[in-house]
Amino acid sequence: MVNDILQQLNIKPENSGVSTGTVWLEATGDYLQADSPVDGQVISKVKTASHKDYDTVIEKATAAFKEWRLWPAPRRGEVVRQAGEALRKNKEALGRLVSYEMGKSLQEGYGEVQEMIDICDFAVGLSRQLYGLTMHSERPGHRMYEQWHPLGITGIISAFNFPVAVWSWNSMLAMVCGNVCVWKPSEKTPLSAIACQLIIQDVLRANNVPEGVCNLVTGGRELGEWMAADTRIPLVSATGSTRMGKAVGAAVGTRLGRSLLELGGNNAIIISENADLDMSLIGCVFGAVGTAGQRCTSTRRLIIHESVYEAFTQKLVKAYQQLRIGNPLDENNHVGPLIDKAAVQLYQQAITEVKAEGGSFLVEGGVLEGDNYTSGCYVKPCIAAVENNFKIVQHETFAPILYVMKYKTLEEAIAMQNGVPQGLSSAIMTLNLREAELFLSQTGSDCGIANVNIGTSGAEIGGAFGGEKETGGGRESGSDAWRAYMRRQTNTINYSTHLPLAQGIKFDL
Numbered sequence: 210m211v212n213d214i215l216q217q218l219n220i221k222p223e224n225s226g227v228s229t230g231t232v233w234l235e236a237t238g239d240y241l242q243a244d245s246p247v248d249g250q251v252i253s254k255v256k257t258a259s260h261k262d263y264d265t266v267i268e269k270a271t272a273a274f275k276e277w278r279l280w281p282a283p284r285r286g287e288v289v290r291q292a293g294e295a296l297r298k299n300k301e302a303l304g305r306l307v308s309y310e311m312g313k314s315l316q317e318g319y320g321e322v323q324e325m326i327d328i329c330d331f332a333v334g335l336s337r338q339l340y341g342l343t344m345h346s347e348r349p350g351h352r353m354y355e356q357w358h359p360l361g362i363t364g365i366i367s368a369f370n371f372p373v374a375v376w377s378w379n380s381m382l383a384m385v386c387g388n389v390c391v392w393k394p395s396e397k398t399p400l401s402a403i404a405c406q407l408i409i410q411d412v413l414r415a416n417n418v419p420e421g422v423c424n425l426v427t428g429g430r431e432l433g434e435w436m437a438a439d440t441r442i443p444l445v446s447a448t449g450s451t452r453m454g455k456a457v458g459a460a461v462g463t464r465l466g467r468s469l470l471e472l473g474g475n476n477a478i479i480i481s482e483n484a485d486l487d488m489s490l491i492g493c494v495f496g497a498v499g500t501a502g503q504r505c506t507s508t509r510r511l512i513i514h515e516s517v518y519e520a521f522t523q524k525l526v527k528a529y530q531q532l533r534i535g536n537p538l539d540e541n542n543h544v545g546p547l548i549d550k551a552a553v554q555l556y557q558q559a560i561t562e563v564k565a566e567g568g569s570f571l572v573e574g575g576v577l578e579g580d581n582y583t584s585g586c587y588v589k590p591c592i593a594a595v596e597n598n599f600k601i602v603q604h605e606t607f608a609p610i611l612y613v614m615k616y617k618t619l620e621e622a623i624a625m626q627n628g629v630p631q632g633l634s635s636a637i638m639t640l641n642l643r644e645a646e647l648f649l650s651q652t653g654s655d656c657g658i659a660n661v662n663i664g665t666s667g668a669e670i671g672g673a674f675g676g677e678k679e680t681g682g683g684r685e686s687g688s689d690a691w692r693a694y695m696r697r698q699t700n701t702i703n704y705s706t707h708l709p710l711a712q713g714i715k716f717d718l
């Protein structure tokens with residue numbers, strides 16, 4: 210079945226990992242093995258970008274920008290519209306590949322491709338709405354307005370957990386804005402990236418899009434470092450760990466480039482005494498175990514009012530007992546594997562640390578063994594009762610470990626929710642208007658995303674996506690996130706016969 214998908218997507222046993230959008234380059238870097246955490250099989254080999262290949266791509270991208278920026282934005286939007294159509298046609302196959310290469314459930318694989326389709330639609334509309342403001346000048350016979358111009362190359366560094374959607378959020382917006390893109394996907398999921406490139410290359414060719422508008426470079430950490438330091442890349446958009454983001458942000462900052470950072474989360478849901486507990490359960494369990502806890506929006510902490518703590522944790526434990534862990538391509542399973550054995554180790558270490566700090570487990574974790582789990586990447590979602598100030602609780606562990614804790618007053622709960630270094634997503638479950646509004650107010654959640662009566666994960670593409678503090682401050686996807694991909698120019702035009710100076714300054718010759 211996997212071979213069918215590879216064939217359908219035109220992925221070979223050996224692939225070049227370097228493309229300029231319309232042309233595949235003969236890559237000259239090392240080989241990367243693409244394997245699956247589902248069954249531990251090597252899927253195929255990818256030749257990565259050497260420094261020379263990288264340079265070639267950046268040169269092509271630089272040249273392509275000179276032409277691409279001249280295309281009217283709605284015409285660029287038409288290319289993106291067709292990219293969306295191509296993704297629609299390939300949703301099933303690409304969703305399956307994402308599920309197999311990354312390990313998320315098939316439903317979530319399809320959901321990820323759906324996000325790509327939706328962002329294409331969004332970007333098409335946006336291509337006619339790259340609005341600037343007009344201002345009233347303080348001088349007679351003058352007009353002031355602002356325009357938004359493209360920046361140049363947008364570097365996109367994406368993570369394994371959303372191997373394709375994050376690229377589309379960035380690239381589809383960047384492209385309608387008139388930028389060209391250079392994408393470095395995670396070295397853990399190169400095939401999903403190659404598949405995307407193959408899907409859109411026909412669209413690019415059919416529309417005579419210049420070579421170098423939509424580029425792919427594969428490789429490891431070094432490649433990311435080249436991009437961060439490269440003055441030819443005015444904007445680097447990076448998604449991943451806080452450690453990676455600090456390095457990228459510092460390198461880009463040293464050259465006063467722009468970075469758009471979308472880093473770790475430590476997302477909490479407050480379960481109020483006024484919550485609908487049955488409804489809350491779905492949001493909490495999906496948030497904690499969906500994608501095996503490997504979303505940056507995964508629910509890591511539940512802050513539960515003491516009066517409903519027993520009742521709600523009992524519901525949770527019961528729900529966890531019903532979870533089916535196994536091959537994510539089998540739609541009967543809820544939870545797939547972690548991305549690799551290194552992730553399994555981090556999960557185990559975290560459990561050890563929780564115990565060492567005095568936490569106790571309501572649902573025990575563990576690594577699964579046996580015929581269905583031969584890759585060694587399947588773990589049990591677990592729940593631990595902890596204190597918010599435990600060192601391990603302050604840290605984002607990319608695994609299905611859910612921390613629960615009690616609160617007495619909402620002020621205390623909000624302080625706990627905000628009392629971590631990260632600030633991505635947050636939620637409150639309550640039917641009480643005062644509680645909900647306080648949570649959303651300036652004294653409430655300090656996160657980029659704050660929800661009422663839904664969980665922390667599964668944000669829609671229409672809103673701006675990102676968070677505060679160690680999450681990095683960047684916003685991607687919907688709303689006016691497009692502005693990050695453009696430069697603003699303020700224009701003042703004098704159509705009078707005089708040249709009056711601003712601020713009433715007199716300067717006569």
Ligand code: UN1
Pocket residue numbers: 370371375448503504505506665666667668669
């Ligand atoms: C991520 O985990 O990097 O909100 C992105 C969500 C998805 C995106 C997550 N729409 O869960």
